[in-house]
Amino acid sequence: MSLNPDGLPVAVVTGASRGLGKATAEALARQGYHVIMLCRDVRDAAEHAMGLSHAGFSVEPRKVDVASSAEVSSVTKHITEEYGQVDLLVNNAGVFLEASAEGTDDPLRVSVTAVMQTFNVNAMGAMRLIQAVVPLMREGGRIVNVSSGMGRFSEIEGNYLGYRMSKTAMNGLTAVYAEALQSRGITVNAVCPGWVRTDMGGAQAERDIAEGIDTILWLATSDEATGASGGFYRDRKLLPW
Template sequence: MAETRVALVTGANRGIGLEIVRQLGRLGVMPIIASRELDKGKRAAEQLASEGLEPAVVQLDVDDPQSIATGVANAKDLFGRIDILVNNAGILIDGPSSGAPTVENVPLSIVQQTFTTNIFGPLLMIQAVLPTMKEIGYGRIVNLSSGLGQLSEMGGGYPAYRMSKAALNTLTRTLASDLGHGDIKVNAMCPGWVKTDMGGPEATRSPEEGAETAVWLATLDDSGPTGGFFRDKKQIAW
């Protein structure tokens, strides 16, 4: 890239999000850690500072529309632009630890909370940053989805999470189609089963591996794809 790009990464104080920030910073991108709790974001930034990186930090809770508006405004105030948005923040609260509910018995409250974080949050983030991307004539939007949201391989269990990620994939394709093959590229990716607080210690992938495809999509050149779903830098079925 000929100029320094600015990337806003949600849920970036730990796990895959923090690793995305780390890898983007190493590529010369100016990353912004968006963290629900500002202190945790600052501690993450201090960790990266010890590695020679200098990410910025903003407080941003994707469950709160006002927090999104304020956080995006603060990010724009820091650098005057947002070139890259990585919608990383997400929750999985209908797994074994919550009794492994099915469609038959999953509480509506769990579905509502999951959709608030996993789909409404990304939608509002996109709406907040898109005007700036259109103004500067450049944008990369990366939505962290999951194989559990693939309709082509849909299974049972995790109903709220599966539905939310399928909806996120729909958002990805719809926005990409709305924008066309221009200067703003929108893609979804599956990081795989990653050793994070969500994935647990038995997961088969490291955060470094989980972040790699997101970073690739965040830094696509002008000939790169839009409107796709990727794992390991390869397109996969919806």
């Protein structure tokens, strides 16, 4: 593990302003990481970050829209200059535009633009962060991609084309980077948090946020998951793609 000036390992979490990303960032800070909370608008994380800092935890909100290569570059420069290393990357930021009020679940009507926007955040966002952060990772570094069962071929249904394809792509890039980074001792896994009560999941969802982040944290930090790479997990169990 690398150490920041306060002697803490460094974690980067995308989409840390709310939902699963916010809770993951807090849980990692409580576990002793210095957490760089990446948010589209830092003001959305400022209050939460301040509360955590006042409680003695080490967090740092930074502005990053994962759809912007320039913003990813800029934060990478900061992390490189400030810490020189990253131990953990959680690619959590995601959108589900087809489930929004303006969206449609119909694959015959969804616009190419909406599908491409979804891809650019959910899949290419993870790719941008991996390409940026891996040069700062050492052996033992972990990458956790927050995916979805909706991207598994075995769970495919005839709706939500863009979201499903973006998560299938995320699963694909998880497998490719796991192979590519094996020789460097960096692990890469995908996780389905289940259907969780967040803004995205809605009030009817089955799980609370604590249940939703359990496998994310398990892959990110547990000894049990050490060395596991190239897998898709739900409820701490390895599932077929």
